[in-house]
Amino acid sequence: MHPIAETIQARFPDGFLSAQEWRGDLAVTVKREALHAIGRFLKDDPAMDCDYIVHVSSVDWPDEEERFEVVYEVYSIRHRHRIRVKTRVPEHDCYVDSLTDIWPGAEFMEREVFDMMGIRFNNHPDMRRILMPDDFPEGYPLRKDFPLQGKGWRDSFDFLNEGATS
Amino acid sequence: MAHLEDQRETIYKVDPAHPETKDLPILRTEELLLNMGPQHPATHGVLKVILDLEGERITKSTVVMGFLHRGVEKLAEHGTYHQFIPHTDRLDYVCAMYNNFAYCRAVEKLMNVTVPERAEYLRTIVAEVQRIIGHLFWLGTQALDIGAMTVFFYTFRDREILLDWFDELCGARLTTSWYRIGGVERDFTASLETKIRDFLAYFPPKIDEYVVFLEKNRIWLARTVGVAVISAEDALGYGLSGPTLRGSGVDYDLRKYESYGAYPKCEFSVPVGKNGDTYDRYWIRIEEMRESIKIIRQCMDQMPKEGPVLADVPSVTLPPKNRVFTNLESMIQQFKLFSQGFDAPPGEIYCGTEAHKGELGFYIVSTGGGNPYRLKIRSPSFIHMGAFDFMAKGYMIADAVTIFGSYDIVMGECDR
Amino acid sequence: MDTQKQTTRLLDAVLFREIWKAMKVTFKHMFHRPMTFQYPREKRTIPDAHRGALGLLRYDNGQERCVGCDLCEAACPSRCIKVISEEDKSLPLQRYATEFYIDITKCVFCGYCVEACPVNALAMTKMYEYSTHDKRTLMFDKQRLYEIGDQHLEDAKKYLYAHNQEQDDEESRTYRYHFPQPIGKTEASDS
Amino acid sequence: MALKPVTTPDTEAATISLNIDGETVTAKEGVSLYDVISSMGKIVPAMCYHYTFDPFGSCGMCLVLQEGKKSPVRSCTAKATEGMVIRTDGEDLFAARKKAVEKHLSVHPLDCPVCDADGHCELQDMAFEHQVTDLANAKQKNIPEDTRSLVLDFNMNRCIACGECINICKDVQRIDALQFMKKGGFTQVVAKGDHALDCEFCGDCLAVCPVGAITNKFSKYVYKPWQLRKTTTTCNYCGDGCQMYVETKDTEVVRVTSPLSWKNKWGDRGDTVNGHGGLCVRGRFGFQFIDSKERLKEPLVRNETGLAPTPWIEALDTTAERLTDIKSRYGSEAIAGLITARCTNEELYVFQRFMRTVLGTNNLDSSARYGHMNFVRAVHHALGINRTMNTSADLTKAKAILVVGANVTETNPVASLRVKAAIGTYKASVIVVDSMQTNLAKLASHPMMVKPGSEGAFIKGLVKSVLEQDLIDPDATAQAPEALSALKAAARAVSLDAVAAETGIPVETIQEAARIFAEAPRSVILCGEGIVRQPDGYNHTLSLVDLAWVTGKLNKPGCGINTFTEEGNEQGAVDMGVAPEFLPGPVPCAQAEARQKFSEAWDAPLPDAQSGKSLVEILDDCRAGKIKALYLVGENPLGTLPKSFGVEEALSQLELLIYQDPFLTETAHYAHVVFPACTFAEKDGTVTNQEGMVQFLRPALDPLGESALDWHIMVGLANGMGQSLPYENTQDIQAEIRKVLPGYYNLGEPRPVVADAVAYLRNGYADSVRARYADGRAQKSGRPYGLKLIQLIYHSGKLSTKASGLMDISPNAGALRMSLEECERLGLAEGGRVRVTSDHGSLELGVQADVNVLPGTCAFPEHFNEPPVKDLVRVVVDPITHVPYFKSTQVTIEKV
Structure with missing residues (x-):
């Protein structure tokens, strides 16, 4: 296992779940209860020193019990290493602790995750939609079960369809 | 408040x-x-x-924001990897080439495809040309926003030369789609090479010209020096990247530290600011244009004269067209790749590329098959906007324009 | 040194030297040839590789190249192509497109359809002036596409050569083939 | 057959163990090595392999390395033996497989762009997967395309000679219509004898063709697989309920495909037919009616000038108003409703609830009345069950099958594969009793061609013969010894000689049949339209129960009595209580407990149990003017029943005829209101097949035009009448059915039924059996020929006549089918015309020789009304079940 993953495992034996390395990327899967503490550790520990937040993302696995995966990717400018921290949340209890207090940039990225996937973040200063309108009623667009086909506004232009069907 | x-x-x-x-x-x-x-x-x-x-x-x-949100990430899930390239054109529509580059690099990392050497050079040259275009565009519009109109005409004049060059290279000025997974669509022609060499000679004095307009201009200085200062620590915490981060004195440039393309074979320096204000960010961009010229010149000299421009990996890259007409196996390859796409291995990768705005990254989750299962675009504009509140606090209304101008935001990329 | 710097700075401030310097550059440009051109009167020379409006092509003997294989439809990232194909009952095994639509309002001009076409029936031309008052006319149908192809045949060919879709005329004739005849028989059917 | 695993349930092969890729596996001796590998979940590429038939070994892809052998072996044709050490992967094998693909590619034409299989082609997949590039010495065949067949085009340039089409036709369908032939220097697949293909057109060859060598003519060149949206749904043409994929492009149905395909070739070879998953000609090629131009697209309401298009709201309002009016003026009894059994369970359920609670009438019936009701009522009465007793797997494994009056290969072609598998794989004895030379009779071990209308006599003969030969099962009869003696007493009225004379089967043969049936460990009875739709169908079914009971075949595993249904959901119609005598369940309508339950569930009083009229009575009452309003959902009595029955008068008497159908049929011309309904491909819901399996219908298309789902229309009418039915979507209805019929929706697998004959045998059995076995021989008619209205494999009811594909394959010839001998005897060369006269009319029509028709019989397809042969028949109504019989009569034939 990658030394960084080993360090995390040693520090957080309960929170650490697994580590994967593929194509040179290190990804660590942790329990969501431990996410905040691990984030704090990655930021503050001099050996980690991950001061730069790269992105926060989310993946939807509708067939799995813990449906959503929240992905944080952080980077250390000094040590030049990149760590991806992933955690899973079930759909009925869709909360993760926000890491905004550790990396302020997480605010916008987490808002985007909330907007697109519907995962909420505890202690987030401003948990609102960001790209979709605030009153967007139709759910979360990047979920796999978001309806793809609908009667869009283009369908109301008869002339566009006339040619195609006649 | x-x-x-x-x-x-x-x-x-x-x-x-x-x-x-x-x-x-x-x-x-x-x-x-x-x-x-x-x-x-x-x-x-x-x-x-x-x-x-x-x-x-x-x-x-x-x-x-979100006024230009088109659901690009969702679109990616429903097309093949190859089909997504034209969509990347429309992220940062000012600098399509770099988006293509970043995306293709990410997919190449996923597919483990090695790009032929000549293609690497071509890609680097075009990427740097695109960086110049991006910076020219930024310089012109930023100066215009602040009130210096003349620079705008000059930078756009020079940008035009390069856009025409793009037109000749790939057929479009802005929405280029020239990069391909595993290489590029089309090699340089002799006239393209001459043109780019001409440009290399033509351009450096022009940079000095722009600088004459701005460097000592007291209005420019008043509007940029000490405006929107952000410390290195804060900038990192906010995830800023590119010139915006380097302006604060952080030496973070993926071209150097996670080097790719032909960059490792080129000598260039990464300009780093001190004060983290708008002026430093301006200065870095000017210097980067000079560095880009250096990189392009080195690449033009080092580039192998002959060679394939697209990797020959039958399961990923398209066959040459003339083979499609005559060989069944190439015909099959053509049909499979266009109708179903290539079969990506299951896994996930993140690949960041140093675009002129900052780190443009693609996080791709694949579960096998021809389409990405999830594709997340880490767009610098979006992330930079996250720091806007922090950076604008305490400054004047008029500075608001300067501040987000200094991130070089493009809403297409910000909203995706 | 310090005092000299101070003096320079003072003089800069008082004399607005930076303005003079900038004005010098500006005045120099008065003697340059203008970069602009007057569009409707003057036209840009468009490079061969330019990705303009799409056109459908015919073989030299006038036969439609398109076999309605729908690969362009599959390749299109913006889903703007619609091909309806059918069997040509007069010639068994002959498939052709009965209808071919390109919604040019949706087209992103990426050229993937041309790249995909296994018979090079599609090509992009240098035509770009088709603005209209009526959006309906931007739904190019088969007839319109063949018209474009016929009118801009030379441009279309140049496009194909520029993007390595075809070699030059002579060479391409040897491997150009018609369905359903196998290769090698094309010469005979061409003449 | 050597490689087929020895899986007859009686014997088990010895077990061996072998090592595959380092893992030790056990397998049965003698099975194909390929099967052993695939049972581990490893898929070795193979293009000619399909689990439904024996390995063929032509593609050369399934190479594996066996320790001790230098070169790779073909795993499909190699037998697994003890101690083998096998490697299935590796660079060398990859290269060897690549070579094999190259061999196929090098002679393959360059026509992916025009090929329909492109994108769904195994050769493409293999070439791409094995990264074949730069093939040397590629050459092309130039074989002209064979377009002679009506349905399939053969392009042998693309053929890779995998033989899948030939094998599946031979081994699974047992039709054997295709063969290899060396022609023009190439081995090609051609129809037998190099004629135009003329077979059942099940399309299995099309489904398994891994390349585009066999093409579907009805959708040739109009699609590419990647454009199509695939919807899994259930075929609605017959009671088999085959799963199928309706593939649509935008708003048109392009083709129908089956789970059986080359993509789905790694199944359980132990039980081939179970996982066959194919379709018949109707399911695969009869899809054109779905988006037909003839479809009704808007509601029509009759005004002075005729039927005029009317907006939905207005049409519903008028109809509801008029229904309310009739209800208040004449009472609920003056309203009746008929529904077709092609509707979903949900629609049938809503229909009966609508009729019973909103309209308050018990005058409702479904098309299950035309035959299936005989079977249901008989087994309900005798055994307390409501449907077929066996699953399809039982059929395959039966040792003796008695097929009485069931032309299964024509009416239910996919179900017939089970019987074919029993014949072919397990060598079952099959006794086919029919008055036609059925396809099954040709394959059966004991074909018995009886005279028309004597199937019932044959059954009695069998019972008699069982009793005579003392083949009685002592355990079964011990339950009710008095019933056995009653049966014996009753059977005295039957003489085997008389049976032999009536049926034309010698006594010895009858006795042999009885022995085979009684002595086999697992015997199954199949009865079909030749029993349940013919006079006395109810009694004949009861006689079959007698037969099964005395031989002890009622409750033994793998034994039982089964029937086949013609329409997709006849079983569902019975289960949903769409009959005057049944409530959903089905439970008898008079049962107080059930009445209480449903009355509570629906929050409305139920109409009187005795007041209900069945189909025939409804039409009679219409004619008599007692019924004023009739609601027809997909039913077309005018097209179905003979003219002599007076449907026309009945319909013209009505004050309000509401007609709801996808098509404007002849009945619609009498309608006052016509509602456009959807076809099964637009519906969402479930149907119950003849086995009792509840399966999903899923919408492949949006409703065409303004047509609406049947239950939507009923809910709309109920709303218009001021009573709302609480349904917003199909799930609501399903939830209610789940509540009132617990356990009904166990999807995928039918609930086992347990027959209990004891109560029946102990109560009044003696009287009924005496009556049944009393000499009920039909009066000898003076007319020598038996005329049968038969079902064709290419059609189903009248629905299939709207499918242009099926009409192309089997147009209405308008000719009477007669045996060759009879034709010759009457001096009728092809094209001659005859006058057919029955007691009820006379008709002149053409003649067509048909090898399947026995001498003394003539036949006409019931699907066509032109010329109106059906009008020659008079309707006979069963006194108990009220089933109308009008499928056969006696006629005289003269040459014109």
């Missing part, structure tokens, strides 16, 4: 951070909400910022 519940009218207090307000007479003032955008010429697209003002000072700003 002061709470407004009981005190709808507040007495303006002297702010220790801005001692110049000391001399102002104490007046009764009201909090003012100013709605800037979404259709404002200086917001580079459709961006709305709600500014809470105390007098002319910004106390809080709320960014409202």
Whole structure:
């Protein structure tokens, strides 16, 4: 296992779940209860020193019990290493602790995750939609079960369809 | 911001951070909400910022975006990897080539495809040309926003030369789609090479010209020096990247430290600022253009004269067209790749590329098959906007334009 | 040194030297040839590789190249192509497109359809002036596409050569083939 | 057959163990090595392999390395033996497989762009997967395309000679219509004897063709697989309920495909037919009616000038108003409703609830009345069950099958594969009793061609013969010894000689049949339209129960009595209580407990149990003017029943005829209101097949035009009448059915039924059996020929006549089918015309020789009304079940 993953495992034996390395990327899967503490550790520990937040993302696995995966990717400018921290949340209890207090940039990225996937973040200063309108009623667009086909506004232009069907 | 519940009218207090307000007479003032955008010429697209003002000072700003949200990430899930390239053109529509580059690099990492050497050089040259275009565009519009109109004409004139060059290279000026997974679509022709060499000779004096307009200009200095200062630590915490981060003195450039393309074979330096203000970010961009010229020149000299420009991996890259006409196996390859796409291995990768705005990254989750299961675009514009409130606090309304101008935002990329 | 710097700075400030310097550059440009051109009167020369409006092509003997294989439809990232194909009952095994639509309002001009076409029936031309008052006319149908192809045949060929879709005329004739005849028989059927 | 695993349930092969890729596996001796590998979940590429038939070994892809052998072996044709050490992967094998693909590619034409299989082609997949590039010495065949067949085009340039089409036709369908032939220097697949293909057109060859060598003519060149949206739904043409994929492009149905395909070739070879998953000609090629131009697209309401298009709201309002009016003026009894059994369970359920609670009438019936009701009522009465007793797997494994009056290969072609598998794989004895030379009779071990209308006599003969030969099962009869003696007493009225004379089967043969049936460990009875739709169908079914009971075949595993249904959901119609005598369940309508339950569930009183009229009575009452309003959902009595029955008068008497159908049929011309309904491909819901399996219908298309789902229309009418039915979507209805019929929706697998004959045998059995076995021989008619209205494999009811594909394959010839001998005897060369006279009319029509028709019989497809042969028949109504019989009569034939 990658030394960084080993360090995390040693520090957080309960929170650490697994580590994967593929194509040179290190990804660590942790329990969501431990996410905040691990984030704090990655930021503050001099050996980690991950001061730069790269992105926060989310993946939807509708067939799995813990449906959503929240992905944080952080980077250390000094040590030049990149760590991806992933955690899973079930759909009925869709909360993760926000890491905004550790990396302020997480605010916008987490808002985007909330907007697109519907995962909420505890202690987030401003948990609102960001790209979709605030009153967007139709759910979360990047979920796999978001309806793809609908009667869009283009369908109301008869002339566009006339040619195609006649 | 002061709470407004009981005190709808507040007495303006002297702010220790801005001692110049000391001399102002104490007046009764009201909090003012100013709605800037979404259709404002200086917001580079459709961006709305709600500014809470105390007098002319910004106390809080709320960014409202998403006006150009097209669900690109969702679109990616429903097309093949190859089909997504034209969509990347439309992220940062000013610098399509770099988006293509970043995306293709990410997919190549996923597919483990090695790009032929000549293609690497071609890609690097075009990417650097694109960086110059991006910086020229930024310089012109930023100067225009601040009030210096002349620079705009000059930078756009030179940008035009390069766009025409793109047109000749790939057939389009902006929406290029020239990069391919595993290489590039088309090799340089002799005339393209001559043109780029001509440009290399033509351009450096022009940079000096722009600098003449701005470097000592007292208005420019007044509007940029000490405006939107952000410390290195904060900048990192906010995830800023590119010139915006380097302006704060952080030496973080993926071209150097996670080198790719032909960059490892080129010598160039990464300009780093000191003060983290708008002026430093301007200076870095000017210097980067000079570095780009160096890189292009080195690449043109080092580049192998002959060679394939697209990797020959039958399971990923398209066959040459003339083989499609005559060989069944190439015909099959053509049909499979266009109708179903290539079969990506299950896994996930993140690949960041140093675009001229900052780190443009693609996080791709694949579960096998021809389409990405999830594709996340880490777009610098979006992330930079996250720091806007922090950076604009305490500055004047007029600086708002300067600040987001200094991130070089493009809403297509910001909203995706 | 310090005093000299101070003096320079003072003089800069008082004399607005930076303005003079900038003005010098500006005045120099008065003697340059203008970069702009007057569009409707003057036209840009468009490079061969330019990705303009799409056109459908015919073989030299006038036969439609398109066999209605729908690969362009599959390749299109913006889903703007619609091909309806059918069997040509007069010639068994002959498939052709009965209808071919390109919604040019949706087209992103990426050229993937041309790249995909296994018979090089599609090509992009240098035509770009088709603005209209009526959006309906931007739904190019088969007839319109063949008209474009016929009118801009030379441009279309140049496009194909520029993007390595075809070699030059002579060479491509040897491997150009018609369905359903196998390769090698094309010469005979061409003449 | 050597490689087929020895899986007859009686014997088990010895077990061996072998090592595959380092893992030790056990397998049965003698099975194909390939099967052993695939049972581990490893898929070795193979293009000619399909689990439904024996390995063929032509593609050369399934190479594996066996320790001790230098070169790779073909795993499909190699037998697994003890101690083998096998490697299935590796660079060398990859290269060897690549070579094999190259061999196929090098002679393959360059026509992916025009090929329909492109994108769904195994050769493409293999070439791409094995990264074949730069093939040397590629050459092309130039074989002209064979377009002679009506349905399939053969392009032998693309053929890779995998033989899948030939094998599946031979081994699974047992039709054997295709063969290899060396022609023009190439081995090609051609129809037998190099004629135009003329077979059942099940399309299995099309489904398994891994390349585009066999093309579907009805959708040739109009699609590419990647454009199509695939919807899994259930075929609605017959009671088999085959799963199928309706593939649509935008708003048109392009083709129908089956789970059986080359993509789905790694199944359980132990039980081939179970996982066959194919379709018949109707399911695969009869899809054109779905988006037919003839479909009704808007509601029509009759005004002075005729039926005029009317907006939905207005049409519903008028109809509801008029229904309310009739209800208040004449009472609920003056309203009746008929529904077709092609509707979903949900629609049938809503229909009966609508009729019973909103209209308050018990005058409702479904098309299950035309035959299936005989079977249901008989087994309900005798055994307390409501449907077929066996699953399809039982059929395959039966040792003796008695097929009485069931032309299964024509009416239910996919179900017939089970019987074919029993014949072919397990060598079952099959006794086919029919008055036609059925396809099954040709394959059966004991074909018995009886005279028309004598199937019932044959059954009695069998019972008699069982009793005579003392083949009685002592355990079964011990339950009710008095019933056995009653049966014996009753059977005295039957003489085997008389049976032999009536049926034309010698006594010895009858006795042999009885022995085979009684002595086999697992015997199954199949009865079909030749029993349940013919006079006395109810009694004949009861006689079959007698037969099964005395031989002890009622409750033994793998034994039982089964029937086949013609329409997709006849079983569902019975289960949903769409009959005057049944409530959903089905439970008898008079049962107080059930009445209480449903009355509570529906929050409305139920109409009187005795007041209900069945189909025939409804039409009679219409004619008599007692019924004033009739609601027809997909039913077309005018097209179905003979003219002599007076449907025309009945319909013209009505004050309000509401007609709801996808098509404007002849009945619609009498309608006052016509509602456009959807076809099964637009519906969402479930149907119950003849096995009792509840399966999903899923919408492949949006409703065409303004047509609406049947239950939507009923809910709309109910709303218009001021009573709302609480359904917003199909799930609501399903939830209610789940509540009132617990356990009904166990999807995918039918609930086992347990027959209990004891109560029946102990109560009044003696009287009924005496009556049944009393000499009920039909009066000898003076007319020598038996005329049968038969079902064709290419059609189903009248629905299939709207499918242009099926009409192309089997147009209405308008000719009477007669045996060759009879034709010759009457001096009728092809094209001659005859006058057919029955007691009820006379008709002149053409003649067509048909090898399947026995001498003394003539036949006409019931699907066509032109010329109106059906009008020659008079309706006979069963006194107990009220089933109308009008499928056969006696006629005289003269040459014109």
